[in-house]
Each structure stands twice: as structure tokens, then as C-alpha cells.
Amino acid sequence: MGLLEPTRQAFALLLRGDPDLLRIIWLSIWLSVTAIILISPPSIALGVFLAKRRFPGQRVLVVLVQALLSFPTVVIGLVIYLLLSRRGPFGSLELLFSPTAIVLGYMVIAFPILVVFTVSAVQGADPRVFETARSLGASGRRAALTTLWEVRFGITAAVVNAFGRVVSEVGCAIMVGGNIDGLTRNMPTAIALETSKGDFAQGIALGLVLMALALGINVAMAFLQGEGGLK
Amino acid sequence: MSEALFAAEGVARRFGERRVLDGFGLNLARGQGYVLSGDNGSGKSTLLRILAGLETADAGTLRFQGEPTLLPSYPDDWRLHIVYVHQHPYLFHTSVAANIAYGLKARGEAREFSRRKVDEAIDWAGVREVAAVPPQKLSGGEKQRVALARAKVLAPQLLLLDEPTANLDADGRRRIMDLLARLFSEGVTVLIACHDREIIELPGVRRLHLENGKLS
Numbered sequence: 181m182g183l184l185e186p187t188r189q190a191f192a193l194l195l196r197g198d199p200d201l202l203r204i205i206w207l208s209i210w211l212s213v214t215a216i217i218l219i220s221p222p223s224i225a226l227g228v229f230l231a232k233r234r235f236p237g238q239r240v241l242v243v244l245v246q247a248l249l250s251f252p253t254v255v256i257g258l259v260i261y262l263l264l265s266r267r268g269p270f271g272s273l274e275l276l277f278s279p280t281a282i283v284l285g286y287m288v289i290a291f292p293i294l295v296v297f298t299v300s301a302v303q304g305a306d307p308r309v310f311e312t313a314r315s316l317g318a319s320g321r322r323a324a325l326t327t328l329w330e331v332r333f334g335i336t337a338a339v340v341n342a343f344g345r346v347v348s349e350v351g352c353a354i355m356v357g358g359n360i361d362g363l364t365r366n367m368p369t370a371i372a373l374e375t376s377k378g379d380f381a382q383g384i385a386l387g388l389v390l391m392a393l394a395l396g397i398n399v400a401m402a403f404l405q406g407e408g409g410l411k
Numbered sequence: 412m413s414e415a416l417f418a419a420e421g422v423a424r425r426f427g428e429r430r431v432l433d434g435f436g437l438n439l440a441r442g443q444g445y446v447l448s449g450d451n452g453s454g455k456s457t458l459l460r461i462l463a464g465l466e467t468a469d470a471g472t473l474r475f476q477g478e479p480t481l482l483p484s485y486p487d488d489w490r491l492h493i494v495y496v497h498q499h500p501y502l503f504h505t506s507v508a509a510n511i512a513y514g515l516k517a518r519g520e521a522r523e524f525s526r527r528k529v530d531e532a533i534d535w536a537g538v539r540e541v542a543a544v545p546p547q548k549l550s551g552g553e554k555q556r557v558a559l560a561r562a563k564v565l566a567p568q569l570l571l572l573d574e575p576t577a578n579l580d581a582d583g584r585r586r587i588m589d590l591l592a593r594l595f596s597e598g599v600t601v602l603i604a605c606h607d608r609e610i611i612e613l614p615g616v617r618r619l620h621l622e623n624g625k626l627s
Contacts, residue, residue, distance in 0.1 A: 308501035316514035
């Protein structure tokens with residue numbers, strides 16, 4: 181089968197604003213943004229803490245968080261599935277195959293990305309930032325916030341990377357969301373499903389949206405970073 | 412006789428086997444300008460950073476306005492009155508005015524008051540013509556002047572300056588010298604660590620020399 185016809189159909193779906201397609205796109209973005217908004221503050225705070233404080237076991241904790249980065253998302257999905265399944269410890273909450281379950285999975289996936297990027301950004305900050313703030317009379321908390329502001333491009337990169345990872349994630353979303361039409365079917369799971377059925381048009385259309393989203397986010401980040409970004 | 416503002420007793424600091432500060436004493440009188448000279452690596456910067464609470468010492472007592480503290484503890488409220496300016500000052504990624512306003516904001520000063528003070532400080536440091544330039548694009552001398560304005564605007568009881576004219580071109584150096592002379596004439600208590608002979612020989616300035624961990 182040629183690619184031309186399904187691609188033409190994909191553009192037609194996008195141009196006429198196919199309601200099913202729009203619903204899937206909206207759900208994907210909504211779930212990803214919700215997860216990132218919920219997990220970013222504690223992850224960034226933990227990243228700052230790990231970067232600035234010295235305590236026994238700190239190195240082990242950093243290595244553990246780094247190890248989470250390379251965990252297959254399908255394994256994360258499996259663990260959450262077991263926790264939320266009827267016989268699992270949180271089965272009574274009846275969250276399995278719900279948007280909430282996907283958000284939980286996304287939060288777990290985004291967590292190590294946000295922490296590790298924040299640790300790296302804060303550790304890479306010029307040590308004079310904190311000292312300058314303190315010597316100008318700032319409290320330790322204000323000086324830490326000033327440091328965070330000075331490395332905001334690194335933090336933005338962390339958030340954007342985490343968003344990019346979860347919005348295109350498929351393994352965990354299928355396991356804990358169940359790919360239920362109108363409820364938990366998002367862009368990556370829909371692409372997987374439609375392709376397996378041989379319906380390439382919707383898959384290509386959603387793939388184009390995902391790629392446009394990735395491009396748009398990166399262009400926006402480069403614009404936001406201005407001259408403070410990558411040289 | 413002028414009133415004692417800051418004193419240090421028995422301050423010691425060791426890096427490995429090397430004793431950089433060897434239990435020396437120091438007395439700074441209110442309104443007096445001091446220059447601290449010494450060879451490279453003699454511990455001038457370390458001393459300034461200890462006085463500013465940015466670095467700890469192994470032993471010693473500091474006394475500010477009569478209030479003592481046993482090192483390594485350093486009262487947080489001293490930072491509101493003792494300001495340190497780095498040899499290569501760091502300017503935050505914001506505007507020149509916001510940099511100068513930083514300490515005022517940290518002290519919770521009213522916006523109108525801060526705006527007026529920042530405006531005066533911009534004129535004092537002669538940085539009006541570069542006020543719209545992103546701080547990271549300023550020359551070394553301009554950065555140093557903004558850093559001095561940022562410190563001066565806080566009306567500190569004690570100003571600690573680390574090599575303020577190091578690595579500056581002739582014009583940058585001359586303009587910093589003018590500001591230092593004005594600080595001295597305005598009665599600000601200043602301790603400057605430097606090698607610069609012109610600063611060391613400024614009239615009315617008391618000279619301190621750090622050698623083998625001792626002050627003379």
C-alpha cells in the first residue's frame with residue numbers, strides 16, 4: 181500500500197478538524213500538562229535540595245533517581261497497574277483504566293527527568309549567584325530561589341523534556357489507561373491502535389500533530405531562552 | 412577617637428597543612444577606610460569572605476557593633492549591614508536597575524523608596540548610559556561599578572571589596588578609583604583587599620598587611 185493516499189487523508193482529517201482527532205489531541209495534551217503541573221514543583225524542589233545539601237546517602241539517592249530515567253515505561257505501567265488493580269493495595273480507589281491512572285503514570289515518568297535536570301542545572305550554576313544574593317542580605321530561601329531563577333533555562337529544559345517524554349509515551353498509557361475511546365485514548369495509543377488495524381490516516385495525522393508539537397515546544401524554548409540558551 | 416565597628420579575635424583558617432590565617436586580630440573603626448595588602452594566596456580574599464559570612468573559619472570570634480559571635484556561626488542579620496563585593500562581580504540575568512534593587516527588595520523596602528534609591532545609585536556609579544544594556548554585555552569596569560552601586564545603595568555599615576580594580580583597563584580603573592575616593596570621603600567603613608598601589612597609597616586610608624597568616 182502506498183503512503184500517498186493515507187497521508188492525503190491524514191491532512192484532510194486535520195484540515196477539517198475531525199472531532200475524534202481533536203478529542204484525542206486535547207486529551208493527550210490535557211493529561212500531559214496536568215501531570216507536569218502536578219509533579220514539577222516537588223521534583224524541582226527535590227532537585228534543588230539534592231544539589232545544594234550534603235547528607236548521608238545523598239549520592240545513593242541521586243543514583244536511584246538517575247536509574248529511574250532508564251526504567252522502561254511499560255514496567256512503570258506494570259507497577260502502577262498492579263498497585264491500582266482490583267487486588268492491588270489501591271484497588272478500592274477504582275482508578276485503573278481512568279485518565280487519573282494515566283496522569284499518575286506520567287508523573288512517575290516525568291519525576292526523574294525533572295529531578296535529574298534540576299540537579300544538573302543547579303550544580304552547574306555559578307557559585308557566585310548564591311554568594312552574591314546572601315551577601316546582599318537575601319535569606320537562604322530567597323538566595324536559593326534566585327539561583328533557580330538564574331538557571332531557569334535549565335529548569336525550562338527539564339519541564340519541556342518531561343512534557344515531550346510523557347506526551348509521546350505509549351507503554352504506560354496503554355497498560356493503565358486501557359486505550360478506551362473517548363476516555364483514555366491519547367495520541368500515541370491511538371496511533372498504535374489505528375496502525376495495528378491498518379488505518380494509517382489517523383495514525384499519520386496524529387503523528388504529524390505530535391511532531392508539530394515537539395517542534396513548536398522546542399522553538400518556543402529556544403525563543404524563551406534567547407541569548408541565555410545554547411550557544 | 413572613632414567608635415569601633417567590627418573586630419575579629421583569634422581568627423584561624425587552615426587549608427590542609429597550610430595555615431592561611433593564624434589567629435590574628437583586627438579592629439575596624441567606624442567611618443574609616445582600610446586597605447588590606449598581601450601577596451597572592453596570602454589569604455586576603457579568605458579573610459574578607461570570613462568577615463562577610465561566606466566562608467567559615469576554624470576558630471575565632473567576630474564582634475560587630477559590640478555583638479560577639481563565635482566562628483563558624485555567623486548571625487544572619489549581620490548580612491543586612493555587612494556587604495561583600497566579589498573581585499569578578501556576578502550580575503543577575505535581569506536589568507541593571509533590578510540588580511541594584513536586589514538587596515533593597517530582599518530587605519522588603521517600599522517600591523517607591525527603592526526606585527528613588529536605585530536612581531540615585533545609578534547616577535552615583537555613573538552607569539546611566541549603560542542602564543538599558545543587559546548586564547552580561549557590560550565591560551568588566553561597568554560590571555564592577557554596577558556591583559558597587561548595588562552594595563552602596565544598601566548603605567552598609569561595613570563594605571568589603573575584593574580587588575575592585577583587578578583586570579580593568581585604564582578608564583575602568585580610573586572610574587573605580589573615583590568611586591572609592593567618594594566612598595572614603597562619604598565616611599563609609601570600607602575594607603579593600605588589593606594589590607593596587609594607587610589604592611594602597613590613597614590619603615587617609617589605613618594600611619593593613621597580611622603575611623604568613625598574621626596582620627601587620
